[in-house]
Amino acid sequence: MSLLRTEALKKHFGETRAVDNVNFTVNEGEFLSLVGTNGAGKTTLVNLISAFLAPDSGRIFIGERDITRSSVEERIRAGIARSFQLVNLFDDLSVLDNVALSIFARDGKTKRIFALAERDAAVMREATELLELFGMGAKARGPARDLAQGERKLLDVAVAYALRPKLLFLDEPTSGVSTRDKAQIMDRVSSVVRGGGITAVVIEHDMDVVFKYSDRVVVMHEGRFLADGPPEDIRRNSDVAKYLLGTDV
Amino acid sequence: MPVFAGTYQTQLLTYGLTLAIAALGFNLLLGYTGLLSFGHSAYFGAGAYAVALTMRYLDVASMELLLLGGVVFSAALAALFGVVCVRHTRIFFAILTLALSQVLWTLAYKFFWITGGTDGLRVPFAKVTLLGGLVSFPGADAFGKFITSYYYYVLAVFCLCAALMWLIVHSPFGKTLQAIRDNETRARFLGVRIWRYRWLAFLVSGIFTGLAGSLWVPLNGLTTPDVLYWPQSGKIVFFAVLGGFRNFTGPIFGAVLFNYLEVYAVALTEYWQLTLGVILIVLVTFLPAGVVGTAQRLLARLK
Numbered sequence: 138m139s140l141l142r143t144e145a146l147k148k149h150f151g152e153t154r155a156v157d158n159v160n161f162t163v164n165e166g167e168f169l170s171l172v173g174t175n176g177a178g179k180t181t182l183v184n185l186i187s188a189f190l191a192p193d194s195g196r197i198f199i200g201e202r203d204i205t206r207s208s209v210e211e212r213i214r215a216g217i218a219r220s221f222q223l224v225n226l227f228d229d230l231s232v233l234d235n236v237a238l239s240i241f242a243r244d245g246k247t248k249r250i251f252a253l254a255e256r257d258a259a260v261m262r263e264a265t266e267l268l269e270l271f272g273m274g275a276k277a278r279g280p281a282r283d284l285a286q287g288e289r290k291l292l293d294v295a296v297a298y299a300l301r302p303k304l305l306f307l308d309e310p311t312s313g314v315s316t317r318d319k320a321q322i323m324d325r326v327s328s329v330v331r332g333g334g335i336t337a338v339v340i341e342h343d344m345d346v347v348f349k350y351s352d353r354v355v356v357m358h359e360g361r362f363l364a365d366g367p368p369e370d371i372r373r374n375s376d377v378a379k380y381l382l383g384t385d386v
Numbered sequence: 387m388p389v390f391a392g393t394y395q396t397q398l399l400t401y402g403l404t405l406a407i408a409a410l411g412f413n414l415l416l417g418y419t420g421l422l423s424f425g426h427s428a429y430f431g432a433g434a435y436a437v438a439l440t441m442r443y444l445d446v447a448s449m450e451l452l453l454l455g456g457v458v459f460s461a462a463l464a465a466l467f468g469v470v471c472v473r474h475t476r477i478f479f480a481i482l483t484l485a486l487s488q489v490l491w492t493l494a495y496k497f498f499w500i501t502g503g504t505d506g507l508r509v510p511f512a513k514v515t516l517l518g519g520l521v522s523f524p525g526a527d528a529f530g531k532f533i534t535s536y537y538y539y540v541l542a543v544f545c546l547c548a549a550l551m552w553l554i555v556h557s558p559f560g561k562t563l564q565a566i567r568d569n570e571t572r573a574r575f576l577g578v579r580i581w582r583y584r585w586l587a588f589l590v591s592g593i594f595t596g597l598a599g600s601l602w603v604p605l606n607g608l609t610t611p612d613v614l615y616w617p618q619s620g621k622i623v624f625f626a627v628l629g630g631f632r633n634f635t636g637p638i639f640g641a642v643l644f645n646y647l648e649v650y651a652v653a654l655t656e657y658w659q660l661t662l663g664v665i666l667i668v669l670v671t672f673l674p675a676g677v678v679g680t681a682q683r684l685l686a687r688l689k
Contacts, residue, residue, distance in 0.1 A: 187575070213577040225572040227565045229632075238565050241558040242576040247583075250559040250590075257558070300576065 140165045140304055140336050141186065141217075146195035148181055155181040157360035158195070163304060168331060169338045170347040173357035174381060179340045180222060182357070183306045187219045188212050199304070216303030220293045220310060222340070228282035232273060235281050235292060237264040239299035264299070270329050271295045287318040294326055298333070305330060307339045311346060319343060323350050344381075348372060356381060393530045397605070398649060400537045402642035403544045404602040409625040409637035410551045411594025416623075417631040418555050419587045420567030421475065425483030426622045428467065428490045429592040431614035432460040433599025435494065438507035438609045447515045447522075449539070453600050460596020461589060463490075468588035472581050475570075484616060491614035506610030509603045511536075540601055547594060552634060554590065563587050595622070621648075624662075627669055630676020639678050 141163040148156040155178045163169055171179045184190040186197055188209040196205045199215045207215065227235050240260045241247045255261060268274050271291050276284060281292060290310055297305055310326055311319040327350045330337045341347050347354055347368065354371040356364040358381070364374045371377055391399075408430055415421045436459035437452045446452055471482045494501045501507065511532045515522045516539050523532040554560050562583055565573045574580055603609045612618065621644065629640025647665065651658035673680045 189575075209574055210577045210579060213575070219575060221572070221575075225569055225575075227568040227572065229568050230561065230564055234561055238558075238561055239576050241561070242578055246558050247562040247578060248559055248586075250554055250557050250586075252558070253553065253556050254558045254561050255556070296572070296576070 138165050139163065140200065142198045143182075143186070144196045144198070146182070146185060146197065147193045148178075148185055148190060149193055154178075154360040156185060156192070159360070159362060161355070161362070163336060163338055164353075165303075165336055166334065167336060167352045168327065168350060169336075169353045169355060170351040171338055171340045171355050171357065172342070172344070172347055172381065173363075176359075177357040178360040179357050180308055181360075183219060183308055183338070183340060186212075187217055187306060213300060213302070217306070218297040218300040218302035218304075219306040220297045220308055222308040222312065224286075224289045224293045226281045226289060226292060226296070228280065230281060231278055232281050232284065232292060233261070233264055233268065233277040235296050236267050236299050237261060239296045240264055243300045267295055267299055270332075271298075272325055287314045287322055290314060290322055291325060298329065298335070301333075301335075303336060305335050305337045307337060309340050309342065311341065311343060319346060393533050396537050397533050398645065399642070400533065400540050400605055401602070402645040403537075403540045404598050404605065405621075405625065405641035405645055406598075406638040407544055407547045407601065408595045408598035408622055409629070409641040410547055411591045411598065412622045413626050413631050413637040414551065414554065414563070414587055414594070415591045416626055417633075417637070418560060418567065419563045419584060421472075421584065421587075422480050422623070423471075423483040423591070424480045424616065424619050424623065425467075425485070425487030426591075426595050427614050427616065427618035428483075428487035429460045429464055429595035430599035430602070430618060430622070431487075431490060431494065431609070431611075432463045432592075433457070433596035433601075434603040434606075434609040434613050435501065435507070435599075436460065436596070437600045437603045438509050439500070441509055441513060442507055447513050448519060449514050449516050449604070450518060452514075452604075453543075453597065456596050456600025457593055460599070461593045464589050464592020464596070465585075468585045468592070472584035472588050484619065487614060487619055488616060491611050491616075494611040494614050501611070504610060506608050508608050510607060511604050514604045536605060540605075543597070543601060547597065548638065551594065555634065559583070559586070624666065626676075627666065628676060630679030630682075632675065633679055633682060636676045636678040640676060643677065 139162045143159055143161040145158045145160065146156055147158055159182060173179050185192050196203055204212055204215055237260050240263055265277060268277050273288060273291060276288065284292060294307055294310055311322050314322065323346050351368050354368050355362060356371060356377050363380060364371055364377050412426050415423050433456035436456040440446045440452055440455040467486045471479055474482060495503060512523050512528060516535060521535050562578055566580055566583055570580055625641040625644050626637045628644055630636030651661045655661060675683060
């Protein structure tokens, strides 16, 4: 059953066709990778779906609900959350507060002005448990700015995950980290997201990571879909080999 | 304090405490929300004028009622000005706050038949009563008693304000403001409607600053358009820079210290503005974390 669907979604920047009449479907429960060369339109597509950008034309549905004109807040309420390519954290807040804030926002508690945040035992317990899941329990009390790059990437995902979305977009969760850290991050992200029953769309460049963790791979090239299928099919696809890997099958 | 020090020193500290309440309010915007207001004289002055006008035209003497009037008036003003200002950030926010405060200054200056113009409005301490009329100050020789009583009164209000602000900045709302300060985009993608939180912070900040102005005016005995003029806003910014705006106690300490610096600089030299200017340059250059922020860093290193 499709969780998200786009119909002829289009976004051009001048002459550049960043997203060009894309029909994209994400099915419930899958771990999908969106791949392509730089400028293929992956991040623009996620930006359109998450309301970071407005499309030129086309429609976006979550379930049967048309969310094309919905605000960021409405899309979050509809169950869409995202992380960012460049890590976006609240650097002066503690690691725990970064996640707790996400839970407060999800539960509609951010307007509470005459109550100590730390006294909300349910939120703090959930935030602590979530950090344990992501392997950062020991860093909970320190400021987010003191984390290493790999941990910052994980916290970025944890903050989005704490919203408990139906559909989670992760924009390059392993960019800028070492090969060893990449595997650790993806192992953790994959197990937490799958364990939580959340549908995920991951933008990724590293094809080893893509083939190892994905149920389905969608390849973009110059704003359009070049290929869409299970990892083994994508690995054998001659167009993908030519445009993405620069080799012949 | 009054037990150990004379009337003058008690009066100075009372001034410092009223200014500290303004600094607490100001820093909710600067330190916790990341918005630099150059127009907080508007709310300080609104509180002061509300007290003066209520006393003059409604003949109210109860300090509690006068404070209520000051808070309501400054809240209404901050609510209105906030709608205009909080949709902007950085220099645009600063300029808008400055411009609006200068509008208010012009009104106080030009509508002299109501506001007394440059002569201002007197708020004689002898007319003021505290604690619902339980404490009053009849007679010209009651100044010492007024200062002693008013010191404890202001101290109590200050403690209440500091506790309340501490609660606010540690609440989910306060954490949300800090998140907006750190990363507006990410906060938006958690579903936070940014401008609503900024507006609420603006409102709370205005109320605290208005309350400070209301407490200040009986101590000063007079309010003039000067309290609405931009140098007054500059002083409030100075409090935060002097103490350090990235910690809770910095602006409180900064306000009290600034008050002493100003008074003694005026007494010692006719170039007192130059003295304060040099101090500001030294602070920004060598102690950007402010006096309290720097002290905290040094203590942390020693541990």
